[in-house]
Amino acid sequence: MTQEAGYTLGQLSEALGTTLDGDASRVVRGVAPLETAGPHEISFVTDARYRNAARTSRAGAFLAPPDVDGLPGPVLRSPSPRLTLIDLIALFHPPARPVPGIATSAVVAPDARVAPSASVGALAVIDAGAVVGEGVQIHPLVYVGPGAVIGDGSVLYPHVVVRDRVTLGRRVIVHPGAVIGADGFGYVRAGAAYRKLPQVGGVRVEDDVEIGANTTIDRGMLGDTVVRRGTKIDNLVQVAHNVEVGEDAILAAQVGIAGSSRVGRGAVLLGQVGVADHVTVGEGAVLGAQCGVAQDVPAGERLTGTWGRPMAQARRIWLAQADLPDLLRRVKTLERRLEELAARVGGEGSVK
Amino acid sequence: MTQEAGYTLGQLSEALGTTLDGDASRVVRGVAPLETAGPHEISFVTDARYRNAARTSRAGAFLAPPDVDGLPGPVLRSPSPRLTLIDLIALFHPPARPVPGIATSAVVAPDARVAPSASVGALAVIDAGAVVGEGVQIHPLVYVGPGAVIGDGSVLYPHVVVRDRVTLGRRVIVHPGAVIGADGFGYVRAGAAYRKLPQVGGVRVEDDVEIGANTTIDRGMLGDTVVRRGTKIDNLVQVAHNVEVGEDAILAAQVGIAGSSRVGRGAVLLGQVGVADHVTVGEGAVLGAQCGVAQDVPAGERLTGTWGRPMAQARRIWLAQADLPDLLRRVKTLERRLEELAARVGGEGSVK
Amino acid sequence: MTQEAGYTLGQLSEALGTTLDGDASRVVRGVAPLETAGPHEISFVTDARYRNAARTSRAGAFLAPPDVDGLPGPVLRSPSPRLTLIDLIALFHPPARPVPGIATSAVVAPDARVAPSASVGALAVIDAGAVVGEGVQIHPLVYVGPGAVIGDGSVLYPHVVVRDRVTLGRRVIVHPGAVIGADGFGYVRAGAAYRKLPQVGGVRVEDDVEIGANTTIDRGMLGDTVVRRGTKIDNLVQVAHNVEVGEDAILAAQVGIAGSSRVGRGAVLLGQVGVADHVTVGEGAVLGAQCGVAQDVPAGERLTGTWGRPMAQARRIWLAQADLPDLLRRVKTLERRLEELAARVGGEGSVK
DSSP, X not given: OOTTTOEEHHHHHHHHTOEEESOTTOEEOEEOOTTTOOTTEXXXXXXXXXXXXXXXXXXXXXXXXXXXXXXXXXXXXXXXXXXXXXXXXXXXXXXXXXXXXXXXXXXXXXXXXXXXXXXXXXXXXXXXXOEEOTTOEEOTTOEEXXXXXXXXXXXXXXXXXXXXXXXXXXXXXXXXXXXXXXXXXXXXXXXXXXEEOOOOOEEEEOTTOEEOTTOEEEOOSSSEEEEOTTOEEOTTOXXXXXXXXXXXXXEOTTOEXXXXXXXXXXXXXXXXXXXXXXXXXXXXXXXXXXXXEOSOBOTTOEEETBTTEEHHHXXXXXXXXXXXXXXXXXXXXXXXXXXXXHHHHOSSSOOO | OOTTTOEEHHHHHHHHTOEEESOTTOEEOEEOOTTTOOTTEEEEOOSGGGHHHHHTOOOSEEEEOTTOOOOSSOEEEOSSHHHHHHHHHHHHSOOOOOOSEXXXXXXXXXXXXXXTTOEEOTTOEEOTTOEEOTTOEEOTTOEEOTTOEEOTTXXXXXXXXXXXXXXXXXXXXXXXXXXXXXXXXXXXXETTEEEEOOOOOXXXXXXXXXXXXXXXXXXXXXXXXXXXXXXXXXXXXXXOTTOEEOTTOEEOTTOEEOTTOEEOTTOEEOTTOEEOXXXXXXXXXXXXXXXXXXXXXXXXXXXXXXXXXXXXXXXXXXXXXXXXXXXXXHHHHHHXXXXXXXXXXXXXXXXX | OOTTTOEEHHHHHHHHTOXXXXXXXXXXXXXXXXXXXXXXXXXXXXXXGGHHHHHTOOOSEEEEOTTOOOOSSOEEEOSSHHHHHHHHHHHHSOOOOOOSEEOTTOEEOTTOEEOTTOXXXXXXXXXXXXXXXXXXXXXXXXXXXXXXXXXXXOEEOTTOEEOTTXXXXXXXXXXXXXXXXXXXXXXXXXXXXXXXXXXXXXXXXOTTOEEOTTOEEEOOSSSEEEEOTTOEEOTTOEEOTTOEEOTTOEEOTTOEEOTTOEEOTTOEEOTTXXXXXXXXXXXXXXXXXXXXXXXXXXXXXXXXXXXXXXXXXXXHHHHHHTTHHHHHHHHHHHHHHHHHHHHHHOSSSOOO
């Protein structure tokens, strides 16, 4: 059965390794959210919270965990429905695979090495001595600089810039417009003016990293800027020179990390977070949206707000601030009353 | 009379549909602000606030509302001088219109459809099955992905990336480096690592939307990210997957909107605002610069600051904070004095 | 002796104009930080703070100021070791100079003027009437718009966009993906909708300015956006229409400056700072990371936080805020105790 014609639930159950409650011969032709799915689509309940939305859904079938019942249709049961959803979507939307080979309009330096199974799109530029690994997809209008290395299976979307000597690991995905290996921002003052400090280090991006659209990762001054295995970086993020981001970290959109800082393994930095230079964010730390940190963050800490406070404390302060203007008035009243009372009590001198 | 030679005030008055106070034969050759305009230029008073600046201007003529008098030169009168200014500037600076046709260096897929009145610039790439409407301007080095649709009269400046299956309405303007349709940022945890959730939805941009330089609008996970008619988006803005931005909204520079959030019609988000995921910002709401909101914002609300407070309250708190360190000291003093006073009063036990 | 073979310390001392304490015949083959330098590398102590790190370094030689002693190897002495470091790195990493000439795949308009000593990389586009000065490096896939002027010795990295009529001074460096001269963000309300105000001014970037990756500098509405001599701008910065940035200013990553604002000479704006429109930031002012200012900042002021407070005050308030929730409770207690005490004192009426 082809992908356009859809799949029977029996086929899906087998392909996904799930159990099936219901009619194995029912056909679905697509995946859709609970709200919009129709009778020829399968939907998903990744969390018991969505149970009620699921019960009124018009979907023709469901993917759900074992403990969600009462669904109005056949159910594929998975103990980890979110992971199964990945495979379910991939069945209906198999990723496009460009034909291997180099577009005639691409400009590839004679001494660049492009693996036979790689594809290089229209008007891409592969500069001197660059290495493009097996199965790599270089989309149109990408620039790969001199001596850069693109690991097997990586995907560089249109308009990506990988500057000289940058190395990307395997299965790295770089979204359009991202710039890897621009000069770090380093100067030395000479009177009123600044002289540029040469930025001659590199960037090393390890396996399975994803880099968002228009994100910038600067090269090291000396030594490398490093993004370790599995880390996911969203759009418009700034990673400055000589930063090291540990494995499996998350940098959400518009995060900025200043020079020489370290982000520990598994740390999560939500949108618009700023990390000052030479700061270490510990393993597994979580920084809330717009948080700014200027000092080291211990492993596992969950901070938010200016200069990073523990989240519960930040929330308490935020609530208390609503009373602050009134508090000023109340303290003034207290001071006056106390003076009056002290005057009335009289006795052995002022209470001041 | 040509645009280089200038226009008489009579010609301008007729073309713009204004009345004229003063010499219809005077010639002006350009438009300039009050401070820099010279005797051969016309300037503008869009607001009575600028009345005084206007009175000392060297401009040869003025565009002004009916109630601004005492200007040192002839005056074109318009009840809506800002709107008239648009037409006035356009008279002196008619927008460049590239010659229709496809540059020989552009790479257009055989099955892409480019309208005869469209222009495709040097080294642009129009991928398989894309559709480029009438009068569209595709500037050099633009990438239009497979199956993308660019509506009539739209303008894509250099280095824009429109990925596969994205649809742009009519008269959409996309500034250089903007990326429309990159993958959303979605993963599923599998142990310590993250697995990528396929992002197979699209992006729909409706008519008359403007998208700033290096802004990123991600495709939906399933279903579409939507930007509705007339909305204006500034530079370096992040619009995440499955976001919906209503009609005639304003997103200023560096705003970030996280996944699945909704921004209501006519809402105004000033610079660097952050909106968390799954949040609804109501119609006509205004979020001040750098405001961060994590919960729904009612229609018409005007918020600012961390977690979004009403603007007047935020201002009062901000002012009161200046007294906070001193307040701590004063409360400590009050506590001590009260203890002393209570001790002096004595009587039936402690006041604690 | 070639750069690959390394240099003797005697050669370095002579080339750099330093004195030398130690063996002039020792050879070093590279520069490295104290922590990673090996016996065939020279390291550097730019500040007495790094003295201890230096004493345990395995580096084969050091660059240091006159007052740092006890180093475990020969020392090049410089009164300004940071400035000397620039030259030292340049000796080991001489900047790549592309061969002058125009790549065959570049598209250069017939009436554009490219100096013979300039280089234009693969698939770059130089549009009608543009002027490219002596020694300029136009990297691959760059776009230079109609009538733009690129001053002598400037470097435009891949995917830079310079729109029409923008002028860059001499020795300007523009990093990948930066966009100079996109339309400013200006509209006029017409009922619920917005009409676009034509943006027909330009951008003038003076000598020795550096512009970071994916940064955007919009053209003026009328008149120019101006970035003055020597200013350094990091990645992902937004400079809106008609802004003027003075000489030798620093704009760190993700800073945003709204329309018509002015940043004075020598001002320093740290990461993610936001400046509202029509604001003047005085000469030499320093705005801390994530600071937002909406009113003029006096020259030399050092501000941080929301609406910009003096740094020491902001820090005091931040510390005091930790006590705020408790303070509310304490004031409530004080009010109760005072009432009780007043009741006990009795006498000529309430203290209220």
